[in-house]
Amino acid sequence: MQTQAEHYDFPDAKGHFGPYGGVFVAETLQAALLALNHEYEKAKADPAFVAEIQRELKHYVGRPSPIYHARRLSEELGGAQIYLKREDLNHTGAHKVNNTVGQAMLARRMGKRRVIAETGAGQHGVATATVAARYGMECVVYMGSEDIRRQAQNVYRMKLLGATVVPVESGSRTLKDALNEAMRDWVTNVENTFYIIGTVAGPHPYPMMVRDFNSVVGKECLTQMPEMIGRQPDAVLACVGGGSNAMGIFYDYIPHANVRLIGVEAGGEGVATGRHAASLTAGSPGILHGNRTYLIQDANGQIIDTHSVSAGLDYPGVGPEHAWLKDTRRAEYVAINDDEALDAFHRLCRTEGIIPALESSHAVAQAMKMAPAMRKDTVLLVNLSGRGDKEMATVAERSQAVMGTPQ
Amino acid sequence: MSRAASRIATTFARLASENRKALIPFVTAGDPSPAITVPLMHAMVDAGVDIIELGVPFSDPMADGPVIQRSSERALKFGVGLNDVLAYVGEFRKKNQTTPVVLMGYANPIERMGMKLFAERASASGVDGVLVVDYPPEESLALRETMDAAGIDVIYLLSPTSSSERIKLVSAAARGYIYYVSLKGVSGAANIDASDVELMIAKIKAQTNLPVGVGFGIRDGETARKIARFADAVVIGSRLIQEMEASTADNAVECVRVLLSDIRAKMDL
Secondary structure, three states, rough: OHHHHHOOOOOOOOOOOOOOEEOOOHHHHHHHHHHHHHHHHHHHHHHHHHHHHHHHHHHHOOOOOEEOOOOHHHHOOOOEEEEEEHHOOOHHEEOOHHHHHHHHHHHHOOOOOEEEEEEOOOOHHHHHHHHHHHHOEEEEEEEEEHHHHHHHHHHHHHHHOOOOEEEOHHHHHOOHHHHHHHHHHHHHHOOEEEOOOOOOOOOHHHHHHHHHHHHHHHHHHHHHHHHHHHOOEEEEEEEOOOOHHHHHHHHOOOOOOEEEEEEEEEEOOOOHHHOOOHHHOEEEEEEOOEEEEEEEEOOOEEOOOOOOOOHHHOOOOHHHHHHHHHHOOOEEEEEHHHHHHHHHHHHHHHOOOOOHHHHHHHHHHHHHHHHOOOOOEEEEEEEEEHHHHHHHHHHHHHHHOOOOOOO | OOOOOOOOHHHHHHHHHOOOOOEEEEOOOOOOOOHHHHHHHHHHOOOOOOEEEEEOOOOOOOOOOOOHHHHHHHHHHHOOOHHHHHHHHHHHHHOOOOOOOOOOEOOHHHHHHHHHHHHHHHHHOOOEEEEOOOHHHOOOOOHHHHHHHOOEEEOOOEEOOHHHHOEEEEEEEOOOEEEEEOOOOOOOOOOOHHHHHHHHHHHHHHHOOEEEEEEOOOOHHHHHHHOOOOOOOEOOOHHHHHHOOOOOOOOOHHHHHHHHHHHHHHHHH
């Protein structure tokens, strides 16, 4: 297993995954990124740092998260067995906290007292505000004003945790603009500030670092699956916006060549309509937010507004490692539309008593699509990356239900 | 480098012989409207500028402050893209064959067009230099080779946080001139401290014979004059855009011309 892993050694020292990744940022940020990379490499090799993170993940986050056999759902579908990696059971309700704990520890190690973050749906913002409270750091979260309107509850959660939420009014007023604004803050306050990026995108070392901090998910699966079923699954599925939960569960499976890796993008109203966020399925390579990757862009190279019912997948780029896994065909990428994700959301609520995040519902929907045609002893492992408490208003609106009335 | 002296090199050589410093305005192409760009370029030349930096609008200008972001958004509303910007330069060249034009912007529009096609079109339009904010030297070897072959200078940034190592790296890669970003932050931020800048310029000049320009945070003739004492060029961007924002469509060009004439006069005192 380890000998196979040696074949996959990405990124290179400069942060490249083949032609993707890299450090495409202005000179003003080069010194900060070099310092971060240097410190991260040292920390990674420091047993005390690694042990401290493990302690935090166990006692604060509640790891390891269980794997659950969705037996009723599988029986109803009549084919493959669906297993769920329960990242929704983590503290703060999603995988995002695996990464923010790691980066906050690194910030502390570097003596930075102020952390900043960008957020779309608010999950990464909440996870950052949470660890900032836990470690006594000042926290500023940039969020598009359009997203603030859509995700009022998470905005309030961040405020409760002591964070300042700054509305971003530029561009499309969503996640990509929040990222631009956080970068601008970082350039300006680089001496005392640590930028906690929430996904496997951005300039090197972020894609590698965020993957590493989330790879605890796949590592646990590697030991949990044989304990449960005596072998590894046939396929691992995860939703992909920026792609951090997917990289987290994929990474340790990359050397296991007979395990299919399937990334599920947001097809929005359908890839053919142009209203989607499926960068790998329907985009083309370019440079945004410090790395080369697949982007949703127009003929002039301008970034186009994306659409998804799930705010957490509503991003016009994708982590560069996914671009590489796509081109090398180690992973497959598909798109699931809003309606299919909502169906999966309801189906999981009713059959298993689990309310999933709309992001994760995309991965569940893909599993539901594949399972019926598969043998009953086929095993699909789905990363249930987050819980759906935050979705009440969105789902009620889409189902034309009124909250507070039964039925 | 066996190619003929570029317009940029010729310009700096002339200024040096006159014991004057370069004044470089930055405006975003297509802002506040596409029709204004070429007349604005000519008016700036009338005001005494030496090189024009023309911004290529981009949807995600990560290194720019709110003023240049707004200018980019206004131009994008008209759908102004890299092809249009090249057409403006071609139009400008019909009447002006001496003032260097440098395109400034982000990597993605160039990636989208393709490096080779961009080099061909830029060269044919009369572009003299490109400054791509998010193509640092390490990631832009292909750009340098392609632009070198097309006779176009690739200009790079240095900043207050640049280490001696990076000053060396940038100096070795740069053509035309080096653009020193005078403060930590985005374009259009607070005023700069001239003495800090002076120290850094001396460090850079120890590594390169290229002219060094200073930008980000220069808002008036007084500051320009102070900076011009030790730098080879002064870049003014956000202030010009604000000037146009505060004016009407009819007098935007004239307002910029008056402001630049004043700065020119103060620099030459």
